[in-house]
Amino acid sequence: MRILLALCLLVASSLAAATNYTLWINGRTGGGTVGDYNSFTYWGPASTAAGVNKKAVNWDGYSSIASQSGRIRDALDCFCTGANWCYIATHSAGDLILGYTLANYGGSARVKKDASPNSSGVCGNADGTSQTGWNIKWVRAASGAGGGSELADGGAWATGNAIDNDLKTQTARAMYNHNQTYGIWFYMYAGAKGTLYSGILPGQDDEAVAYHSTGGVSGSAGGAYCNPADWFCNDLTLGTAPNEGGSLKWSYHSVSFRDDAEAYNHYTNGNWAGIVSVVRSAMVNSAL
Template identity: 70%
Template sequence: MPQSRSRRWIALAGALACLAGGALATNYSLWINGRTGGGAVGNHADFTYWGPGSTEAGVNKKSVNWDGYGRISTTNARIRDALDCYCTGANWCYVAAHSAGDLQIGYALSLYGGSTRNVKNAAPSSSGVCGDTGGTQTGWNIKWVNIAAGAAGGSELADAGSWAVSDPLTSDLKTSTARAMYDHNQTRAKWFYMYAGAKGTLYSGILAGQDDEAVAYHSAGGVSGSGGGSYCNPTDWLCNDLTLGTAANEGGRAKWAYHSVRFRDDSESLDHYTRGNWAGVVSKVRADMVTNAR
């Protein structure tokens, strides 16, 4: 069965199961920003980081805003609050994340995805926290995760000090730090679909292999291991290919468990940046959310 059709079937089967159990499920599309932030923290209706809030981006879209500045360990509670709000009880979520948002959702699932969560009412306060309904469950109801320009493998720009800033997040984005932060193979069996851009020019001498000007393919493609490697498109003979799907990459390096490359920028036309208009490789994730996050 084609992968996109399979994903639609998962969504339909989940909805039918809830109906059979006597509960009407509501599906939500959660968008987790990356470095620099932009949207008001706690305001799930503020899509400033992404682009116009009127743009379609999946069913019942919510912007999971965090400051894009602090360390993952100290800001991840914002992501867990949103997951509790919309992905517990009868409700289910599709998740989309950009750049360091990949670290945020990976961290939440790996370290907290097996914990007991209070079922929430999907009615957040001004700080983005929802009220309890009285029930509990283990982890969150997540159908799948789309990642644009994922930084869970870190960036050589953080290693080299190319981001001349003092924000704590940059320390987390060093390749060795990001890869050791949590068990990237532990996704609680939630699939991460990776979208990797390759229109990188400014930092091509620092970032390994193909890159989108902020992260290289080893990170955006979910390549496993304690350190990054050099991965490229099939037309580039100077480094190993980043393969599509779940297959091991050329040279034998596997991807993290439950990670699949859904888009590889063979035309080298998409960079890292949203430009306040759902641009760059985020445009590919948004299109997929419109089609499949229903």
């Protein structure tokens, strides 16, 4: 009887220690303090609701994806191992760096961490044991740039920073196996309020990234995809269905939101704005 009671208490203690976190991974240019998971400068006011136990996974936003992936791994190790699970939201190049990290490290051994980061954003070991990959429920990508952007191709983002080379469409698409997510679903949110760069970006866009990327369309180069009301361009379909014209989406990528009303642009404007506002609402309602 005592043994049974002890086992019950052990199980109850383990369940009580389990925590869900919502991780927000920024895109190009950065803005939040790297290593500080409570720094939401990139997004907007930190007081804004954005999912359970929200954390800002800040990387510098201008160095190469490969060199900054360690920042993402630190956060995933901290909050998405052991008994803890994560919901993840990304914006723009945040989709690229998370996709790269999962494809290359999602099957690796990860030491379970204690969710108590130091000033550098690194957590201590929990119990000394390891697991394979991370505990991630799903990802919601606002204006995902996993397929790159023609603004990088054409030099509109010619800052000399390494991220702009990584964001070239052919470079981004060849950087890693986009179909390898280790079973983690990427739900894509595609904005279409594009005006300034409409001549550079093919099909529908949000002024920075076109539908071929924000919709998770597979292939070695971008193409032109639009809303159903546009007769001069193949439709980006919702869900995992093939797009009009037959092109496919990457495995484990599904379009959750297509901006048919052309109401959302790319930019947060320091206040969770643009297409990020749609994802934030989804995180509030679903990341529990």
